[in-house]
Amino acid sequence: MGILEGLVAPLLLLNLLISSVYGRFVVEKSSISVISPEDLRSKHDSAIGNFGIPDYGGSMIGSVFYPENGSTGCHSFDDNNPFKSNSSHPRILLLDRGECYFALKVWNGEQAKFAAVLVADNIDEPLITMDSPKENIDLEGYIEKIRIPSALVDQSFGESLKKALQKGEEVVIKLDWTESMPHPDERVEYELWTNSNDECGIRCDEQMNFIKNFKGNAQILEKGGYTQFIPHYITWYCPEAFILSKQCKSQCINYGRYCAPDPEQDFGEGYEGKDVVVENLRQLCVHRVANESNRSWVWWDFVTDFHIRCSMNEKKYSKECAEEVVKSLDLPIEKIKKCMGDPEADLENQVLKTEQELQVGRGSRGDVTILPTLVINNVQYRGKLERVSVLKAICAGFKETTDPSICLNGGLETNECLERNGGCWLDSRSNISACKDTFRGRVCECPVVNGVQYRGDGYTSCEGTPFPESALTGCHCPRGFHGDGHKCEDINECKEHLACQCDGCTCRNTWGGYDCKCKRDHLYIMEQDTCIGKAAHFSENTSKFGWFLTFLVLAGVVGAGIAGYIFYKYRFRSYMDSEIMAIMSQYMPLDNEHNEVQPLRQGSSKQE
Template sequence: MWSHAYAKIAIAAAFSFVNAAASDLLLKNPLKAAPEYHVSSKLQIQIPKSLYRVEGYDHREALFGVPPYGGSIAEQVYYTDENLCDADIDIRQNDWKSPFILMVDRGECTFVHKVRNAQKAGAAGVLIADNICLCDFASVCKPKNEGDRCEQFEPVMADDGSGSDITIPAFLLFKQDADVIREELLNYNANIVMAEMTWNIPRPDDRVEYKFWTTPTEHISKNFQKSFGDAALRLGDSAVFTPHFFVYDGILNRCHGSNGNACSTMCTNAGRYCAADPDNDLYKGISGSDVVRESLRRICIWKYYGKDKFGEKWWSYTTEFMERCDSPSYFSNNECVNDAYKHSGVDGKKINQCMGDSGGLQGDSVNNLLQKEIAAKDELGVVVVPSVFVNNIAM
């Protein structure tokens, strides 16, 4: 039995391809909020003591950059009133000496742009100050402008698909907390502000839990999917694997409407569930709806054969499908799918029934399994495939 530590190292090494995956971007509203959030870090203001809080400052972690898990960054904080969207603007003051932690306001460009430009300026970490109140904190948060509306959820600090070059960590601060720190930084008669960003080693229990996000036509991770099945079995109880499939919310993307599917062959269920057309031709080859169908099939295979947490037959089917059916001529061919079922030992009748019982793919109906995938994707802020989360931390 592999140890917990070795299992984590093995999984992390196997997923080292993810940072190179930005070119295979599937982007859907990176500022969409998540109803739940997992934080493995702590933010504390060490100086001045008037800003010290026993529990630290609540925040959101960026899903890009390279946090020093098990370590910390303790540096002086500087604030810039530049939006940090222009890489050519020099934001450094004469007395700013690297390394430092930079605070910048949210808005006008993506989180990735801001953090990249902060990194270029010499920052070791970034604190992004939210400028919109959360509705839950309306009683303690002062809007920037009178009459400004609050947000229901704090946005996810998602990767916009270009963040693989960022090596520094970043946090998003709630507005009421950011206002207090910013006020201290703008008080030129005050002492310095020293912050500490600390990261725990993610360990919810004695097992490594890893979630893998992909699509049936995503090419970057295909070699991994073909070869990692044996390693997943050898990890045994030391690791818990869960596959997920990236599906677009057709309602959010206006593919679903009273007149039916507005996005043609990209969607199923009258435009509710969609996928990008892999060959960029809506009228021939593999369609987006074919991708959604195969995604649902693999979700059902995992539902039946993944109860052991490593899913031997799921890996086997995935490999058989890639070897036999992964071409425009056979991707949606029922005979080829049945052949993959047979060679992987998957009960095709059970899987087909699962696909139908979950809501099917025809008509204007909700599919419960696809709906859960969309909810899980939004909760984690997944915008790029392939993506990997180990113990709820983006790799």
């Protein structure tokens, strides 16, 4: 490298640093309405915290409490905490920003039995996203245990709540996430920005746990046409001046156009970044080729099988191993190879070029700069990356009353029809009801029974002919009934052992049919009469692990350029390797611990 290139390098680094810091990060919001006292009635935005479980599609009415002592919530509250109340509402804790991490405040609130936590900003600024600190800060492992929702509110709103509470007034608010997830139609489109590398420690393990645990739900949704899923992979590029460097050659394909960090963060051993890029490309092509034959859900099988059979972490990865997984899933390997192209060619790869373009945020979605990132209906998901939480967020993306049955299983089911029939019309003789559970709650709609549409308001009346003439022709009863065709009675499939015979199933008879449920939050699949899924809630901590290769290459070059050609000749290689490792461990996009950087990031903050 010449001295001129050494002088240009710092300018390239500065330019890329500025563009990354000022990346378009969108703050995802929920709304808060003050119900009482009356003089405070108003509606405000709040920024959804990036940990815990936001109640996408739902809402919560609760009484607000503000501690007289320890208002920052940085220390655990005693068992005899000063939050006792006769209120019948859930309790919502209001805390001040400052002194410790946001996640620790929320954890202490959850330990004190609060249903949600609000953090009031201490400066007048636009809302920012409360993010998680790195796991090495979380020595007690509390981040992954957080289950309650949280949000940041602006300074003026927080002050108005505190003043009312200090006057002894009961403050009741409604936290509302019903519009936090767009739900325009009957299909949800979502994407997961992920990575084939499984050697990055706990974060990779959590990501793979989510993929394995969510696979069954994802495939049911995809096969039923309810969702459209697309996987994405982040890559970076090597500046042209450094394409021939050892680092770029080992971390990039197609002459520095597409790069990934070294899996072990050690350039001297193990796999290289280009191995990760090639596998990312293969997994993209698996999805594309499978989608052409209407088998897009096979991507979930490939990724989980690849993790078991070809893990980089277990030193089992090779091109041959990955291709064996392709063959085992009956995918056309030649089509996948054609899709991948030649990684050694000095040409653009159209698949990876498209991925780099999609990283840039458009419309309501911000830039994708961290891994993993889940985007649902063009909105970035906030909260814990775990099966039930993500399924709940996806279900919130369906237009009202169009959510599929998978959204009414286990913990997602509203069950409002079980109590007083949800206030809807009911024919007690035939047990025909107008009450229908949906993800957002019950609706009263006159039902369709055996092809007959009952009509009425759904609340006080529904009228229809239970058995149309066509059902009696030839003296046959409709399906689910038995008799001579003139007099038909409901078949109790549960009592006669005609349904729900799988292990763990429970059966409930309905008029003309039956309803099968599984234990815990397992999902019942009627076609196979089986339960799938796992009840355990794995802790998918969404702590961020983006790795910027550009900095990884340029950081060493900045120092090398100052010293000039002689310094580069004798010291560049060892210096670059050590500097790259230091930067990779210290700089994470949107996951930075240095307070002086936060004002530039416009949207994310972890430490007070």
